[in-house]
Amino acid sequence: MNSFSLKEKMKFSLLLLLLSVNFVAFNQSTEKCASHKAILYQETLTPGYKELVNTEFEIAKSALRPKANDLYTIPVVVHIVYNTANQNIADSVILNQITVLNNDYQRMNEDTVNMRADFDIVKGDPNIQFVLAQIDPAGNTTTGITRTATSSATFGSINFLLGDFSDLEKVKSTADGGSDPWDQSRYLNIWVCNMEVFNTPALLGYATPPTGLPNWPPGSNLGLSDGVVIQYQAFGANNPNTLDLGQGALTVKGRTLSHEVGHYLGLRHIWGDGNCAEEDGIDDTPNADAQSNQDCDATKNSCVDNIYGVDLPDMIENFMDYSDETCQNSFTQGQVDLMRGVLENQRIDLIQNNPASLEEMQFEASIYPNPTSSELKVKVKTGDVDELLLLDATGKHVNSHPIKNATTLISLIDLEGGIYFIHFLKNGKRQSVQKVMKL
Ligand SMILES: [Ca+2]
Ligand SMILES: [Ca+2]
Ligand SMILES: [Ca+2]
Incomplete structure (x- = not known):
């Protein structure tokens, strides 16, 4: 929970504005999630990318399988890329984060009881399980965790603040001081690292939506390497490091990863990254005119919608909003259908005949x-x-x-x-x- 009231925050910002315009500009650029910015960046590298993402939405939606609700298992590799001992977060934090992810993606998180009854008509259970990989790409046993010491104090940079992801992307390359991905068709690669600029996280995370559709020109370079990147203090609900975006310690419950994996599986921000004219492509998520401001303001109903005949309020409970982690607890069925559709199509190698995960024994x-x-x-x-x-x-x-x-x-x-x-x-x-x- 932010320890500053809004009034105090405004006073604080005004004070900073008087002290240094530049600092305020950079301070305000901290992004909870930079996935929309990433799409814009990819659009500059490869014109047509945004349209591709939109097309994927249509394909994923139209290819949905009718309600075979099997538990899908995704093998995960977590790359810890650290410059200081604090950044080299412990196995116990990683295991805790995987538990949070599993709870959120199987609707087993205890705080679903906090979801307002308005959303009972739309709530959904993704029924997706994440396991730290047990077999690495070479066929050897693995913890599903890699640890890489780096000489890079941070992967954040002024370039990123200006919309260029190339410095952040270095975390995904051993040659550039990061850690190479494992086969991205068979593993969900998650990098955990420092992305601070001027000692403040420039973002909490970003993810790549699915790619590789038939209408994509062969050999095109998408620019971003597939997977999810998380700021190290925002990983796990038992992380000993303090997450402070410049206005006091924030409560961390491991929901940054739940949000980013939503993008990885094809979801957009619930407010559609724009006003009431722009929406997220999901029929049962209420639209909003803007993102939540890292708070839990349950009073808003910013866009008129008609979901099963109801104009639902803005859904701060949704993992794909920018609300405080303490009030995020739910996906909708429409979001669930899209993510499962992506797993059955664009990302099917994650769940089908995947040798990365041997947890299902053929014997008792x-x-x-x-x-x-x-x-x-x-x-x-x-x-x-x-x-x-x-x-x-x-x-x-x-x-x-x-x-x-x-x-x-x-x-x-x-x-x-x-x-x-x-x-x-x-x-x-x-x-x-x-x-x-x-x-
Ligand atoms: Ca909107
Ligand atoms: Ca919607
Ligand atoms: Ca509404």
């Missing part, structure tokens, strides 16, 4: 308790698996356990805390991999 097995500080019990039918291997987070072999009984005990007592993997083998061939956590 259970591991408990997980996480644990002491001992794991692994239950499996002896005919399905004949050996278990324990590997550490770097893929190093820790020990082996031939399967003799239905339950195999694996002691973690002497191991350091962190992520480990259990490989299930039969005749020396890997059948599955499961991630476990030593507390």
Whole structure:
């Protein structure tokens, strides 16, 4: 929650205006999400990009599958690119962020009860699950997390403030001090880094909407590398770093990523990046004449709309608004249909026959308790698996356990805390991999 009242903020801004016009100009340029700016940037690189995005909306909407509501699983790789120890955020923050994302995308977030009843007629459950990748592009076991030390103090720059993303994009390139993406058709790549300009975050995040449609000229360079980038203090709900855009600490609940993944799966800002004449292309989201101002103002009904016969108020509860993270808690069914349509079409490689994620075992097995500080019990039918291997987070072999009984005990007592993997083998061939956590 912003600790300044609006009146105080205005006073504060006026004071800054007197002190330095330039500073105010840069201060005001902090963007909660720069995805619309990214579309404009791509339009300058490749004229026609905006139209492409619009076309994708139409294709995604028309290609919807009627209500087969299977749980879709997206493998994720998180690239931590850090210049200071604070930026090298802990595994526990990353795991927390993935949990937030899963709750928000399966409507399991506890604060759905705060959604006003007005929106009961439009609320939706995406039923999408995100897992840290278990297998990397080379076929090796992975935590789904990469860590890269960089000499770049920040990827933010004056160029970005002027609308040029090329400095930010360096985070996606090992040669430029960042971390190369993993196969972008099979992994959702998320980069977490510093994007400050003059010690204030220039933006909290940005994402690329889906690409690769038949009407796109072959070989065209879209300019932006596919995935999501998040400012490091805005990642996870248990992040020890303070997020301050120049006007006091903001509450961080991990919703910046929920918002950016919405863009990645084809959603636009709920107010359509414009006044009441511009909307987001989704029929059941109420239009608004502008974005929320990082607050929870529930009094507004800025555009007249007709959604199932109702003129709904502005939906500050929507993840695709710029409202405060504490009041974001919902998607609409129209948004859900679009995201699932994108997953069934433009981004189908994420969910179909994807070897990046082996969490679905072809045999019955259970591991408990997980996480644990002491001992794991692994239950499996002896005919399905004949050996278990324990590997550490770097893929190093820790020990082996031939399967003799239905339950195999694996002691973690002497191991350091962190992520480990259990490989299930039969005749020396890997059948599955499961991630476990030593507390
Ligand atoms: Ca609008
Ligand atoms: Ca709408
Ligand atoms: Ca309205």
